[in-house]
Amino acid sequence: MRSVDEHQRAVAGLITARAPVDVAIGDALGLVLAADVVAPLALPGFDNSAMDGYAVVAEDIADATEEHPVKLPVAEDIPAGRTDPLVLEPGTAHRIMTGAPLPTGATAVIPVEATDGSTETVSIRASVVPGQHVRRAGEDVTPGTTVLHAGQVLTPAALGLAAALGLGSLRVVPRQRVLVMSTGSELVAPGTPLQPGQIYESNAVMLAAAVRDAGADVVTSSTTEDDVDLFRAELQKNAGDADLVITTGGVSAGAYEVVKDSLADEVEFVKVAMQPGMPQGSGVVWGTPIVTLPGNPVSALVSFEVFIRAPLRAAMGLPHPGRPRRPATLLEDLTSPRGRRQFRRGVVDHDGGTVTSYGPPASHHLRWLASADCLLEIAEDVTELAAGSPVQVWDLS
Ligand code: AMP
Ligand code: MG
Numbered sequence: 001m002r003s004v005d006e007h008q009r010a011v012a013g014l015i016t017a018r019a020p021v022d023v024a025i026g027d028a029l030g031l032v033l034a035a036d037v038v039a040p041l042a043l044p045g046f047d048n049s050a051m052d053g054y055a056v057v058a059e060d061i062a063d064a065t066e067e068h069p070v071k072l073p074v075a076e077d078i079p080a081g082r083t084d085p086l087v088l089e090p091g092t093a094h095r096i097m098t099g100a101p102l103p104t105g106a107t108a109v110i111p112v113e114a115t116d117g118s119t120e121t122v123s124i125r126a127s128v129v130p131g132q133h134v135r136r137a138g139e140d141v142t143p144g145t146t147v148l149h150a151g152q153v154l155t156p157a158a159l160g161l162a163a164a165l166g167l168g169s170l171r172v173v174p175r176q177r178v179l180v181m182s183t184g185s186e187l188v189a190p191g192t193p194l195q196p197g198q199i200y201e202s203n204a205v206m207l208a209a210a211v212r213d214a215g216a217d218v219v220t221s222s223t224t225e226d227d228v229d230l231f232r233a234e235l236q237k238n239a240g241d242a243d244l245v246i247t248t249g250g251v252s253a254g255a256y257e258v259v260k261d262s263l264a265d266e267v268e269f270v271k272v273a274m275q276p277g278m279p280q281g282s283g284v285v286w287g288t289p290i291v292t293l294p295g296n297p298v299s300a301l302v303s304f305e306v307f308i309r310a311p312l313r314a315a316m317g318l319p320h321p322g323r324p325r326r327p328a329t330l331l332e333d334l335t336s337p338r339g340r341r342q343f344r345r346g347v348v349d350h351d352g353g354t355v356t357s358y359g360p361p362a363s364h365h366l367r368w369l370a371s372a373d374c375l376l377e378i379a380e381d382v383t384e385l386a387a388g389s390p391v392q393v394w395d396l397s
Contacts, residue, residue: 001273002280003380004306004341010268010282012311014289015244018176022169025162028154030215031172032317037148039165042138047102049078051133054093054115054122055106058130069116069123077119078103093122102134109133141165151317173317178211179242179288180204180221183231183249183258184295187223202366203248203300207293210301211246214309215316226250226258235262239288243315246308249295251279259292267292273380275340275361277303297366302343305375305394323394325377328355334385336378345372348393355393373397 002010020034049055056072064070076086076094078101086103088094093110094103102109107130114126141147147165148158154170162170187201188194201223208221219242224231231250239245250259251269259281260269267283267290276299281292293303305323313321331354336342344357345368357376359368375394378385385391 001278001339002270004272004274007270007272007280007282008307011291011307012314014282014284014291015176015308015311015315017315017317018174018243020171021174023172023174024169025159025167028159028162028170028172029156031154031170031175033148033150033152033154033158033170034173034317035150035171036146037162037165037167037170039141039143039145039147040167041165042143043141043164044135044137044139046137048135049096049098049100049102049109049133050135051109051111052097053095053109053111053113053133054124055088055096055103055109056093056124056128057088057090057106058108058128058132060091061110061124062127064124064127066125069125071121071123074119074122076103093124095119095122107131107134151319153318176216176243176312176315177219177241178216178312179219179235179238179245180207180211181231181235181238181245181247182207182221182223182295183226183247184223185225185227185256187225189223202297203293203295206297206301207246207248207304210304210309211312214312215318216312224258226256228258228262231258231262236286239286239290242288244308244312245285245288245290246304247290247292248300251281251292251294253279263290263292266290273340274306275337275342277306277343278340280307296364298345298362298364298369301369302375305396306343323375323396325392325394327390328353328374328393330354330376330385330387330389330391331356332387334376334378336382336385338383339380341380342376342378343394344376344378345369346374346376346393347372348374348395348397355391 061070072093075092078096080099088103088105108128116123182204188198204221208218250257266285267281269281272280293300310322346355348355358372377392
């Protein structure tokens with residue numbers, strides 16, 4: 001049997017990053033920058049008002065008080081967006097709005113709250129010091145500054161900064177494109193009637209969601225019956241559009257194992273020393289890496305977590321690609337098969353640092369998986385764990 005670590009290395013070795021591309025900033029959330037971003041312009045781009053009020057020469061209103069207001073004629077009205085160059089003559093005021101360009105000659109802005117708000121002759125009841133309520137050009141960003149760095153994840157704020165700098169697109173590591181294929185002649189799409197012996201397909205939708213949750217794109221997610229010709233045709237049709245193919249089902253020891261029967265030349269089928277998820281495979285089909293997961297839904301999702309999620313995220317440049325792992329104290333007795341690494345579903349109490357396993361270890365209990373928030377990892381050489389033992393958990397939350 002192949003060890004979990006060995007199969008992790010085999011899968012990770014197949015998944016590689018795509019070449020960087022330019023992506024519109026509206027589509028770049030969560031992607032990783034492939035190049036530093038150097039500011040092409042200053043922020044603010046020009047001196048402008050920080051308040052709604054009046055642009056003045058500060059000295060002109062130095063003596064203004066509640067009791068002795070200073071009156072100035074209002075020579076201009078400057079809303080945000082006014083683009084013509086303006087000059088403020090000493091002894092006058094310009095009504096000005098937040099973000100509007102400060103007229104040449106003005107040295108400060110008096111907020112409207114300290115005035116009578118007039119548009120003809122404004123009565124000003126307070127003084128200002130030069131520079132007050134003025135945002136200076138370049139005080140946030142000077143041109144030529146590296147403001148975002150290659151390798152950082154694009155957050156809403158980072159995209160806002162790029163937009164403020166006038167950058168319509170950014171050079172990023174593209175998302176991996178993943179083809180998800182489930183197999184099984186018993187499978188019927190949710191929403192259609194079931195015949196006796198049929199079940200609803202759940203792996204394709206689950207793994208497609210897991211792929212997206214990992215930050216990657218799904219090229220196609222499809223289900224084929226256990227027919228070698230149909231399966232190979234479907235695979236060949238879509239593999240070229242994908243960076244990775246994930247299949248489920250058809251890799252066990254029975255008859256009608258469609259994935260095994262179809263890809264004997266392209267895929268190395270192995271038994272991995274883990275539970276759930278023993279039958280696994282990896283290889284390359286029509287130039288695209290492929291990982292073949294077992295069909296039991298719990299095995300399929302646990303296998304995705306153990307073998308695919310971290311290298312998929314690493315290939316997109318994401319920092320901390322793996323699930324966080326931490327020790328927790330087990331609250332119950334557990335057994336685990338000798339020679340297999342067991343992944344139990346569990347529920348963690350983060351405050352108390354404790355964990356309980358959730359549901360039976362068998363690999364078809366999807367309900368328990370849906371309520372679990374962690375995987376308990378139990379080492380190959382451990383067969384019994386007593387309540388109170390330390391155990392490693394993978395945080396899925
Ligand atoms: P297999 O690995 O194809 O032998 O499938 C193992 C078990 O998982 C069988 O009970 C299948 O019916 C079930 N199974 C396989 N694929 C799916 C799927 N896509 N959705 C739900 N159950 C599945
Ligand atoms: Mg099957």
